[in-house]
Amino acid sequence: MSALAAGVALFIALHLLPMARGAARASLTRILGETPYRAVFAVGALVAVGLMVWGWRSAPVVPVYTVPPSIAWLGTALAFASVVLFLSSVYPSRLRRWVRHPQLAAVVLWSCGHLLHGAALHSLVLFGGLGAWALTWVVVEGWGPPKSTRVVPLHLDLLGLSVSVLAAVIVGWLHGLVHGNLL
DSSP states (O other): OHHHHHHHHHHHHHHHHHHTTTHHHHHHHHHHOHHHHHHHHHHHHHHHHHHHHHHHHHSOOOEEEOOOGGGHHHHHHHHHHHHHHHHTTSSOOTHHHHOSOHHHHHHHHHHHHHHTTOEEHHHIIIIIHHHHHHHHHHHHHOSOSOSOOOOOOHHHHHHHHHHHHHHHHHHHHHHHHHHSSOO
16 A cells, blocks of 8 residues: 555656756756756656555455445546546647636546446545545646637547547447556
């Protein structure tokens, strides 16, 4: 469990640097340079993800609460929507005109979706920790109007949405292969 908690803490700490409004990041880029800073950030993120995966796999299952089976489908729907929302941030989309922080909102949905499938202690550490981080970032950055006001042609929007939905189906299928359940 300590590897999982360390991975979550490292991931959050790394991602708090840009949140510091550039002060910490600017100091590091001045000392290291932009490219070395990005390399250190990437290696740190990979180490964090590695610790989270290793910690998740080795953590004992300590049940904390259960969710009625009648609402478990909602967790799957939220996780599915999170993949679509996350991917909508990488291509021009009308969705970006409605959602100011699509990737952070996707992490919050992903976290809630997984926590709606019932939780053990390690689930609360991983999903609760990353969800709380993303929600905190959204609150700090503000709920204001979206950053993009670009109007995308409908056919490009539908193409991007179709690819995102297909990707979400593939992620759900792979999740089922690895974990024995959908998203």
